[in-house]
Amino acid sequence: MSSTGSTRTPDFTIIGHRRSKVDAWPKVTGRANYADDLPFAHLLYARLLRSPHAHARIRAIDATRALAVPGVTAVISGADLPVPYGILPVSQDEHGLAVDKVRFVGDPVAAIAAEDEETADHAMGLIVVDYDVLTACMTVDEALSATGDPIHANGKANNVHKRVALEFGAVEAAFEAAAHVREDLFFYGGSNHLALEEHAAVAEYSPDGRLTLWSSTQTPHYVQRALAKALQLPERRVRVVASVIGGGFGGKTEALPHEVAAARLAMITGRPVKCRLSREEVFYSHRGRHPMHVQLRAAARVDGTLTGLHVRTVLDGGAYGSYGVASTYYSGALPPATYRLPAYRFEGARVFTNKPPCGPKRGHGTPQPRFGLEVLLDKLAEDLGLDPLAIRLKNLVAEDSVTVNHLRVTSCGLRACLERVADASGFLDKHRRLPRGEGVGLAASCYLSGAALPIYWNGLPHTTVHIQADRTGTVHVACGATDIGQGSDSVLASLVAEVLGLDLVDIQLDTADTALAAVDLGSYSSRVTFMMGNAALRAAENLREQVLCAVGRELHLPTHRLILHSGQVALRDERSPIMSWPDALQLTQASGAVLAASGTYAPPPLAGPYKGAGVGPSPAYSYSACVVHVNVDAETGQVVPSEVWLAHDGGRALNPTQVEGQIEGGVYMGLGEALWEEQSFRGPLHAGPTALDYKTPTALDMPIVHCLLVETDDREGPFGAKEVGQGPLLPVPPAVANAVYDAVGVRVDEVPITPDKVLRALDRQARGQPARHGPRRFPDIAYPPLTVVEPPAGAPQL
Amino acid sequence: MKSTIVATVPPALQVDDSAPGDRWLTVDMTVNGVPRMLRAPAHRTLLEALREDLGLTGTKHGCELGECGACTVLVDGQPRLGCLTLLASVEGRTVTTVEGLGTTAEPHPLQVAFVDRGAAQCGYCTGGMLLTAAALLADNADPTEAEVRAALAGNLCRCTGYASIVAAVRQAARMVAGGASHPRSGAQG
Structure with missing residues (x-):
C-alpha cells in the first residue's frame, strides 16, 4: 500500500495536536551540539584571510613569515583549490579561495591552520598579498556602464549575469484594450539572514582517504557534491553531517569557502580542522536577499479585473552566481499563481557587482516583486474606487487551475485567508477611517511547497526515507532532511509515529547525514514537510502493512480489521488491543520479513514547455494574507507596527504550535525587512556588519501577531499539509507600506521604509507634490527578445 | 606538514610579525555549583x-561584541554577557549557565x-533567553508582558518573533506562582 498526500484517517493521535518538538529538551538544557560545540582531539583552527579590495588582481601571495610562526601548520591559497564549483550547474564560478582575482571586500584569498585561533589570527596578519587594484562596480548602474575589467571574464557584456524575457498570452492586446493601466517603480533593499549561529565547520580526513565535514548547513547533499568537485574526491568518500543548526533562512544552502578551505586543510594536515566565521564575516559571506529594482505595469477593467501584467526586474547579484539564475526566474514566477492573469510578461536580469554575493533568503526572489505587486494593487484599487480587499477577491487564482505560465494550482485557501484576516482585523471598518497617523494595510501572497525540479538535472527521488524496526519495538527513521530549527525532525517523527501508532519518543532519527541516510535535497524552497513527509508516509505505511499482514495471518483476521494504536495492534472497530507492538514486530520478523521499509518522493512532472519553466512549479502552493496596523509619527517619520493579523493556508497544520511559530517568525522577519534591515554599503564596505548596526526587531519592537490557520486539505500533501516556513513573510512588507499610506497618505515604494523616506514623502505632500518616495528611474538594461510561450489549455482567458 | 605559497612581496608591504604576549x-x-x-x-x-576550558558549550557566541545576548549567563544571579565579561572579573563569584539552570x-x-510553547526553534538564543528570563523572574515573580519584553530586549532571536518566548516566560511565572516549582512538561516528546 502506498499513497501520496491527504489521508483517510480522521482521528489522529499526533497529527494536528500541539506537541513539543523532539529536539526541545536538548535545546533548553544546553545539550544540543552545534558545529562549533563538537569536541575533537588534536584539533586545528583555521581562519580565512579576506580581500580588503572590492575588485583586484592577485599578483602574489607571500606566506613565508606566517608559516614561520610556531603553531602554524599550513597556509593555502587559490592554487590549492583550482577547481571551480557553484550551487547551480550553470554558475560554476566560485573557488574556495580566490584564484587570480578578488571580486568583493571579504572574498577569501588564503586560509591558515594553527594550533589555536589566536595563533591563526596573528599569523594571518603576516600573510602578504600584492594586489593590482581594479575599478569596482558597487551599483547596478556602475556595473552596467563599466568599461574596465568585467567582474567575471566569461560573463556577458556589461557584467550582466542572466537575462530572461518571457511572454504568456496576448499582453499587448490586453494593455491596448484596458480601461485602466497602472505602472510603478519599486525598490526592495537587500538583507542578511543574520542566523544567530555564525557559520562553523569541522573537517576531518581519514588515513584511508575519506573526508567528513560537520557543518552548519541546510543542504548536506549539495555541500557533499561541491566538496567532491572542489577537492576532486569521489562523492562516496565525502560525508557531510549537518550538526544542530542555529538558524538558516537560506544563508547556509550551498558550499561556502570556509567549508571548502577547512576540508582542504584537513587533507593537507591529516588533522581535524575547524573554521568558524565571525559575525562580520557572516555579513560578508552573505548569500542574502537580492536588492531588486522592480517595474510593474498592470492592465485592468473598470471593475478591477486584471487583464494583463508586465513585471520587469533587475537583481543586484553581488560578486558570484550562487543561486542567482534561479533567483532571477523566481522574481517573475509567482504572480500568476496568486491572481488570475490571462496575459503575463516577465523580463528579468541579474547583474554582477563587487559586493558580497546574494543568494536565497526566506521567500527566495519573490518578496521583492510581491512587494511591488501588492502595493500596485492598492493603488489600482484606489484609482478604480474599490477597496483593497475587493480588488484581490475579484482576481483570485482558482483552485485546481492552471496558470498562464504553466503552473498547476491545486488547493488554494487564499479567499479564506483574505476574508479571515479582514474579519479578524476589522479591516474594512478601519481602512481610510482611522485618525491621521494610524493606518491599516492589506496584502496577499503565495509560495511553493518545494521546488518541483531539482537544482541539478536528474530523474531521481528528491528524498528518501528508510525505516528500520527491531524486536525491541525500536523504530529507526533515516532521511537526509535537515532540521534548521524549523522543526523538520519533529515533522518526520510525527508522521511515522502517527502511522505506526507510536509515541514520538519511540522514534529514533538519523537525519542530516549523507552517510547514515539517503539523499534528501535539503532545507530550501519549503520542500521538506511536503516531500520528506510523503516519503515518510510511504515508508511507514509499508511497514504497517507488513506488520498487520503478519498479525492477521497469525490470528486469522483480515488486515483491514486491524490498526496500530497506542503501541498496540488493535481491532479497528473496538479499538481493543490484541498484541503489543514489540510482539507484533517479533511475529513479523519470524515470518521472514526484515522489518525495514522505504519510501521515496519525487514531484509529478510539472514543468511547462519553455526554457526557465523549471523555476516556479511546485506540487502545491501555500497562500497567505496579512493586515498590519501601524502608527506613523509625522514629525519623526517613525513607523511603529502595532498589530498584525496573518492568515495562512499551509494545508493541514501537522502541529499547530510549530505552524504558528513559523508564522510568527515569518511576520517578524517580514517586519524587519519592511522597516529596519538593510545590507547597505559605504563605498566597498558593509555599512554596519554587526548585530547592532544591522537593526533587527527586538522583543520590544514586535507587535501582537494574530495567527489564523486556514487548513485546506491538500490532496497530495502528507496528511494534507503544505508549507509554512517562507510564505508568511511575503505579504508583510507590502501590508506595512499600504498601512503607511492609509495612515499619512504617502507612498513609500521602497523597503526598508525608514523614517527619512517617510519624512521626504511627507515633505513632498506638504508642498503639494506627489506624496511618494521611491525610485524614479529603472536601470538601463537591454532585455533579450521575448520568448513567446503558448499558454496551456485551460489557462485564464480575457 | 606545511604547504604551498610562493612569490616574494615588495618590502613596503611587509608587516610586524612579533607574537602576541x-x-x-x-x-x-x-x-x-561546582568550585x-x-x-x-x-x-x-x-x-x-x-566553552573552551570547561566544555560548557550551552553558552553560545553570536557576535562577541555584546550585541546579541546569546552568551548571557548569570554572575551572582545577574545576567551578564559572557563575551564582554573578563574571566578575571568573576574571581570569587558564582556563575550559572544553561547547563546549571535545570x-x-x-x-x-x-x-x-x-518546551511547551515551542519557544526554542533553532535553539541558539535559548540559553541566553532562559537565563535572562530567570533573572527577571527572580526579581519580579509576576511580570507584565511589557516587563518581559523589556527584559528580553537585549537577547536577539531570529526564529520566533519572540511571541512564544514571551508567552513561555509568563507561563513559567504562573507555574511558579501556582507552586509547581519543577513540574515536567505535560506535552510529549
Whole structure:
C-alpha cells in the first residue's frame, strides 16, 4: 500500500495536536551540539584571510613569515583549490579561495591552520598579498556602464549575469484594450539572514582517504557534491553531517569557502580542522536577499479585473552566481499563481557587482516583486474606487487551475485567508477611517511547497526515507532532511509515529547525514514537510502493512480489521488491543520479513514547455494574507507596527504550535525587512556588519501577531499539509507600506521604509507634490527578445 | 606538514610579525555549583573560559561584541554577557549557565514552558533567553508582558518573533506562582 498526500484517517493521535518538538529538551538544557560545540582531539583552527579590495588582481601571495610562526601548520591559497564549483550547474564560478582575482571586500584569498585561533589570527596578519587594484562596480548602474575589467571574464557584456524575457498570452492586446493601466517603480533593499549561529565547520580526513565535514548547513547533499568537485574526491568518500543548526533562512544552502578551505586543510594536515566565521564575516559571506529594482505595469477593467501584467526586474547579484539564475526566474514566477492573469510578461536580469554575493533568503526572489505587486494593487484599487480587499477577491487564482505560465494550482485557501484576516482585523471598518497617523494595510501572497525540479538535472527521488524496526519495538527513521530549527525532525517523527501508532519518543532519527541516510535535497524552497513527509508516509505505511499482514495471518483476521494504536495492534472497530507492538514486530520478523521499509518522493512532472519553466512549479502552493496596523509619527517619520493579523493556508497544520511559530517568525522577519534591515554599503564596505548596526526587531519592537490557520486539505500533501516556513513573510512588507499610506497618505515604494523616506514623502505632500518616495528611474538594461510561450489549455482567458 | 605559497612581496608591504604576549592569571569561581580554578591569559573572556576550558558549550557566541545576548549567563544571579565579561572579573563569584539552570529530570519552570510553547526553534538564543528570563523572574515573580519584553530586549532571536518566548516566560511565572516549582512538561516528546 502506498499513497501520496491527504489521508483517510480522521482521528489522529499526533497529527494536528500541539506537541513539543523532539529536539526541545536538548535545546533548553544546553545539550544540543552545534558545529562549533563538537569536541575533537588534536584539533586545528583555521581562519580565512579576506580581500580588503572590492575588485583586484592577485599578483602574489607571500606566506613565508606566517608559516614561520610556531603553531602554524599550513597556509593555502587559490592554487590549492583550482577547481571551480557553484550551487547551480550553470554558475560554476566560485573557488574556495580566490584564484587570480578578488571580486568583493571579504572574498577569501588564503586560509591558515594553527594550533589555536589566536595563533591563526596573528599569523594571518603576516600573510602578504600584492594586489593590482581594479575599478569596482558597487551599483547596478556602475556595473552596467563599466568599461574596465568585467567582474567575471566569461560573463556577458556589461557584467550582466542572466537575462530572461518571457511572454504568456496576448499582453499587448490586453494593455491596448484596458480601461485602466497602472505602472510603478519599486525598490526592495537587500538583507542578511543574520542566523544567530555564525557559520562553523569541522573537517576531518581519514588515513584511508575519506573526508567528513560537520557543518552548519541546510543542504548536506549539495555541500557533499561541491566538496567532491572542489577537492576532486569521489562523492562516496565525502560525508557531510549537518550538526544542530542555529538558524538558516537560506544563508547556509550551498558550499561556502570556509567549508571548502577547512576540508582542504584537513587533507593537507591529516588533522581535524575547524573554521568558524565571525559575525562580520557572516555579513560578508552573505548569500542574502537580492536588492531588486522592480517595474510593474498592470492592465485592468473598470471593475478591477486584471487583464494583463508586465513585471520587469533587475537583481543586484553581488560578486558570484550562487543561486542567482534561479533567483532571477523566481522574481517573475509567482504572480500568476496568486491572481488570475490571462496575459503575463516577465523580463528579468541579474547583474554582477563587487559586493558580497546574494543568494536565497526566506521567500527566495519573490518578496521583492510581491512587494511591488501588492502595493500596485492598492493603488489600482484606489484609482478604480474599490477597496483593497475587493480588488484581490475579484482576481483570485482558482483552485485546481492552471496558470498562464504553466503552473498547476491545486488547493488554494487564499479567499479564506483574505476574508479571515479582514474579519479578524476589522479591516474594512478601519481602512481610510482611522485618525491621521494610524493606518491599516492589506496584502496577499503565495509560495511553493518545494521546488518541483531539482537544482541539478536528474530523474531521481528528491528524498528518501528508510525505516528500520527491531524486536525491541525500536523504530529507526533515516532521511537526509535537515532540521534548521524549523522543526523538520519533529515533522518526520510525527508522521511515522502517527502511522505506526507510536509515541514520538519511540522514534529514533538519523537525519542530516549523507552517510547514515539517503539523499534528501535539503532545507530550501519549503520542500521538506511536503516531500520528506510523503516519503515518510510511504515508508511507514509499508511497514504497517507488513506488520498487520503478519498479525492477521497469525490470528486469522483480515488486515483491514486491524490498526496500530497506542503501541498496540488493535481491532479497528473496538479499538481493543490484541498484541503489543514489540510482539507484533517479533511475529513479523519470524515470518521472514526484515522489518525495514522505504519510501521515496519525487514531484509529478510539472514543468511547462519553455526554457526557465523549471523555476516556479511546485506540487502545491501555500497562500497567505496579512493586515498590519501601524502608527506613523509625522514629525519623526517613525513607523511603529502595532498589530498584525496573518492568515495562512499551509494545508493541514501537522502541529499547530510549530505552524504558528513559523508564522510568527515569518511576520517578524517580514517586519524587519519592511522597516529596519538593510545590507547597505559605504563605498566597498558593509555599512554596519554587526548585530547592532544591522537593526533587527527586538522583543520590544514586535507587535501582537494574530495567527489564523486556514487548513485546506491538500490532496497530495502528507496528511494534507503544505508549507509554512517562507510564505508568511511575503505579504508583510507590502501590508506595512499600504498601512503607511492609509495612515499619512504617502507612498513609500521602497523597503526598508525608514523614517527619512517617510519624512521626504511627507515633505513632498506638504508642498503639494506627489506624496511618494521611491525610485524614479529603472536601470538601463537591454532585455533579450521575448520568448513567446503558448499558454496551456485551460489557462485564464480575457 | 606545511604547504604551498610562493612569490616574494615588495618590502613596503611587509608587516610586524612579533607574537602576541600576555599575562596569565589564576581565577577561582563557582560554576553551576561546582568550585572551579582556571589558569588563563588575562584577556580570556568568561565565554571562552566556559566553552573552551570547561566544555560548557550551552553558552553560545553570536557576535562577541555584546550585541546579541546569546552568551548571557548569570554572575551572582545577574545576567551578564559572557563575551564582554573578563574571566578575571568573576574571581570569587558564582556563575550559572544553561547547563546549571535545570535538567531534563529536574527542570526549571522556564525550561518546561519553553518546551511547551515551542519557544526554542533553532535553539541558539535559548540559553541566553532562559537565563535572562530567570533573572527577571527572580526579581519580579509576576511580570507584565511589557516587563518581559523589556527584559528580553537585549537577547536577539531570529526564529520566533519572540511571541512564544514571551508567552513561555509568563507561563513559567504562573507555574511558579501556582507552586509547581519543577513540574515536567505535560506535552510529549
